[in-house]
Amino acid sequence: MTETTVHIDDVAPGVAINPDMWGVFFEDINGSADGGLYAELVRNRDFSFGPRDDPEWHPLTGWTTDGAVEVGDARASGGHRVRLTAPATLENTGFVALPLTAGAAYALTVRATASPGADVRVALLDDAGEAVAEAPVTGDTDAVLVPRRDAAHGRVRLHVASGSCEVWWVSLMPTATFRGEANGLRDDLARTIADLRPRFVRFPGGCVAHGFGLDNLYRWKHTVGPVEERVGDRNIWGYHQSMGLGFFEYFRFCEQLGAEPLPVVAAGVCCQNSPGGQAGFTDAEMDDYVRDVLDLIEYANGPVDSPWGARRAAAGHPAPFGLRYLGVGNEDEITDAFAERFARLLEAVRAAAPDIVVIGTAGPFPAGSDYDRGWELARELAVDIVDEHSYKAPKWYFEHLDRFDAYDRSGPRVYVGEYGSRGNTMLCALAEAASMMGMERNGDVVRLASYAPLLARVDHTQWTPDLVYFDDTEVMLTLNYHVQALHAHAPGTRALPVLVENAPAWERPRTGRIGIRLRAESGTLTVEHASLDAGGHRQQTGLHRGERDVRLPLGARGTDYTVRARVRLEEDGRDGFLVAFGDVDGPDHFEWRFGTWENRFLVLCEVSDGLSDEWTEPLPSRFDAGRTYDVEIRVEGGGKHVVCLLDGDVVHDIAHDGRPEERFSASAVVDDRDGTTWLKIVNATDAAVPLTATLASGHAVSALEITSLTADPGEGRPFAPAPAAPRVSRVDGARWTVPPFTFAVARVVR
Numbered sequence: 001m002t003e004t005t006v007h008i009d010d011v012a013p014g015v016a017i018n019p020d021m022w023g024v025f026f027e028d029i030n031g032s033a034d035g036g037l038y039a040e041l042v043r044n045r046d047f048s049f050g051p052r053d054d055p056e057w058h059p060l061t062g063w064t065t066d067g068a069v070e071v072g073d074a075r076a077s078g079g080h081r082v083r084l085t086a087p088a089t090l091e092n093t094g095f096v097a098l099p100l101t102a103g104a105a106y107a108l109t110v111r112a113t114a115s116p117g118a119d120v121r122v123a124l125l126d127d128a129g130e131a132v133a134e135a136p137v138t139g140d141t142d143a144v145l146v147p148r149r150d151a152a153h154g155r156v157r158l159h160v161a162s163g164s165c166e167v168w169w170v171s172l173m174p175t176a177t178f179r180g181e182a183n184g185l186r187d188d189l190a191r192t193i194a195d196l197r198p199r200f201v202r203f204p205g206g207c208v209a210h211g212f213g214l215d216n217l218y219r220w221k222h223t224v225g226p227v228e229e230r231v232g233d234r235n236i237w238g239y240h241q242s243m244g245l246g247f248f249e250y251f252r253f254c255e256q257l258g259a260e261p262l263p264v265v266a267a268g269v270c271c272q273n274s275p276g277g278q279a280g281f282t283d284a285e286m287d288d289y290v291r292d293v294l295d296l297i298e299y300a301n302g303p304v305d306s307p308w309g310a311r312r313a314a315a316g317h318p319a320p321f322g323l324r325y326l327g328v329g330n331e332d333e334i335t336d337a338f339a340e341r342f343a344r345l346l347e348a349v350r351a352a353a354p355d356i357v358v359i360g361t362a363g364p365f366p367a368g369s370d371y372d373r374g375w376e377l378a379r380e381l382a383v384d385i386v387d388e389h390s391y392k393a394p395k396w397y398f399e400h401l402d403r404f405d406a407y408d409r410s411g412p413r414v415y416v417g418e419y420g421s422r423g424n425t426m427l428c429a430l431a432e433a434a435s436m437m438g439m440e441r442n443g444d445v446v447r448l449a450s451y452a453p454l455l456a457r458v459d460h461t462q463w464t465p466d467l468v469y470f471d472d473t474e475v476m477l478t479l480n481y482h483v484q485a486l487h488a489h490a491p492g493t494r495a496l497p498v499l500v501e502n503a504p505a506w507e508r509p510r511t512g513r514i515g516i517r518l519r520a521e522s523g524t525l526t527v528e529h530a531s532l533d534a535g536g537h538r539q540q541t542g543l544h545r546g547e548r549d550v551r552l553p554l555g556a557r558g559t560d561y562t563v564r565a566r567v568r569l570e571e572d573g574r575d576g577f578l579v580a581f582g583d584v585d586g587p588d589h590f591e592w593r594f595g596t597w598e599n600r601f602l603v604l605c606e607v608s609d610g611l612s613d614e615w616t617e618p619l620p621s622r623f624d625a626g627r628t629y630d631v632e633i634r635v636e637g638g639g640k641h642v643v644c645l646l647d648g649d650v651v652h653d654i655a656h657d658g659r660p661e662e663r664f665s666a667s668a669v670v671d672d673r674d675g676t677t678w679l680k681i682v683n684a685t686d687a688a689v690p691l692t693a694t695l696a697s698g699h700a701v702s703a704l705e706i707t708s709l710t711a712d713p714g715e716g717r718p719f720a721p722a723p724a725a726p727r728v729s730r731v732d733g734a735r736w737t738v739p740p741f742t743f744a745v746a747r748v749v750r
């Protein structure tokens with residue numbers, strides 16, 4: 001077996017790493033705020049749900065009623081008054097379930113008026129519907145209830161036995177929130193985040209920040225002040241956000257974590273995926289909006305005698321929160337409308353608060369037109385940091401570990417605000433670990449990074465993969481989470497040069513067998529004809545009408561071939577169809593997707609390790625039912641060059657740039673705060689790698705104190721606990737055999 005040597009240059013000055021490098025990005029997606037991190041147990045506690053959230057919803061969604069229960073006037077916050085006349089009952093079963101623990105204390109808050117002498121009670125019910133704790137309600141009520149028995153599916157019941165009652169708020173929260181904070185966070189979830197030792201928290205989105213339409217832009221002012229007066233809204237991910245977890249709570253959470261707050265405000269435009277596309281505030285609206293953003297800075301940092309500093313103080317926090325970073329925009333399409341509004345906000349923030357580091361955006365993808373325009377704009381305006389995102393397959397990360405090596409050292413710095421390798425397998429976790437090593441190695445350019453999304457509730461998820469899954473009582477950590485923790489627990493202030501001698505070789509297995517497959521993503525297809533020509537060999541099929549999945553079996557061999565098909569969608573559905581080609585039964589092939597993402601884009605994808613990833617920039621296109629399309633795909637250059645034609649026109653013409661996948665990498669960081677040198681290793685090959693570490697200073701390595709994560713590359717999946725956890729070991733001397741499919745951080749002991 002060849003020995004691999006890792007030479008660490010511990011006498012070089014190295015590259016400075018921002019001590020705030022590793023953080024988290026929290027967005028209210030996947031039910032991660034209400035019913036998630038925010039500890040509230042009552043769903044729709046203020047009777048504010050409605051058709052704006054979901055066409056089927058109304059103020060009593062989430063509640064069951066019995067007797068005379070009437071929805072009354074709306075309040076300024078959007079909630080409603082509800083009138084109950086005896087005998088009448090309202091019951092709430094929580095977000096998914098409402099678990100109660102015997103002996104635990106729950107803070108009940110009811111805002112109501114009762115008729116004189118009315119008999120109104122709130123009870124907590126167990127699984128059998130028996131009351132396990134109770135409190136009388138004579139009007140506004142604040143009580144602590146302690147259930148006598150556990151319940152997995154508890155309920156909160158408000159019952160009017162005589163008289164009448166008008167109620168507009170029923171809230172129940174465990175008192176044992178994270179660090180005992182009132183209006184606080186679910187302890188186990190908050191601790192899971194705290195255990196990552198994040199140096200910053202980005203919030204409240206993501207897409208949530210710029211909103212689904214201008215009227216849905218996240219307005220931070222609606223999220224502070226008395227919780228009962230906060231203005232909830234539709235969440236872009238298709239549900240309701242109460243804003244109970246608002247900017248005050250985010251700032252407090254950051255403070256408790258010892259993390260820098262990194263709020264993101266919209267750049268005065270909404271998400272380009274909103275109905276009608278990107279829209280921006282008018283000039284006059286922008287005046288107010290710029291004021292809102294400056295007020296946010298004042299809310300966080302202003303003195304108590306400033307108008308917004310006073311509001312912070314009124315909320316119980318006279319000391320400033322010490323805001324240093326501000327994100328402006330998220331994944332926006334970089335249009336003139338965006339650029340104008342962004343520039344205006346930037347100028348205003350610079351004038352009012354020159355110490356704030358403004359973070360701009362470079363669109364949704366790590367390359368392409370928005371990325372180019374976003375960077376161009378950032379350079380032109382000398383923006384401090386640019387937030388760029390990459391959601392790619394592991395192959396892409398292994399091919400781009402040197403991505404930041406070539407970045408301009410004199411321009412804006414980088415915040416990798418969202419990244420994730422499309423899965424929760426060990427291979428994905430390894431790709432992320434290696435990519436983070438590349439960021440650290442380029443710490444002079446990459447100043448901040450955060451994986452996304454962070455949390456996802458079982459059965460309430462819009463986006464996978466995520467870092468942590470949870471239900472009412474369980475928290476499931478992923479392999480990706482362990483990677484984040486391993487890096488964060490081995491932080492550096494400088495990246496040292498590392499030379500790897502005899503890195504293990506790795507090559508992606510190739511298959512010579514090819515086939516094609518046409519599949520409707522929703523509804524059915526008619527395929528009039530499909531053929532595959534490879535090296536003089538032809539396979540073809542005749543008419544298939546109204547089928548979901550039409551295939552030409554693997555048979556032909558070769559790397560260069562031509563696919564032709566005449567195909568149409570039979571019904572308009574949510575999505576279009578795809579033509580897969582290559583080794584369609586294996587983990588590596590291609591997919592040309594027609595009408596992906598709700599029938600809005602045309603894109604060529606590469607499937608590697610079983611994960612599909614956009615290879616070309618998605619082109620806005622819709623594919624209508626009933627229209628027949630002529631599809632031709634030419635694969636040339638030994639399988640590396642793909643040309644796609646639609647109705648005779650070339651739509652994509654793309655070739656692999658021949659980048660190797662680096663499946664083994666090693667890096668080293670030193671933490672000048674305590675003098676620790678950390679060696680970090682990713683072995684994403686199936687070979688055990690005998691490795692020796694050396695130090696350029698000539699010091700002998702007397703031991704390696706290793707924390708390692710090992711699992712089969714395909715192990716790990718969403719909604720399940722990670723199949724492996726980090727293990728601690730120690731070897732005397734400088735030699736260690738790195739197991740296959742391992743990420744390890746080792747303290748280098750001299």
Ligand code: AHR
Pocket residue numbers: 027029205206207208330331364418452453463
């Ligand atoms: O992380 C989920 C979403 O991904 C974010 O809201 C958005 O910024 C990105 O598209």
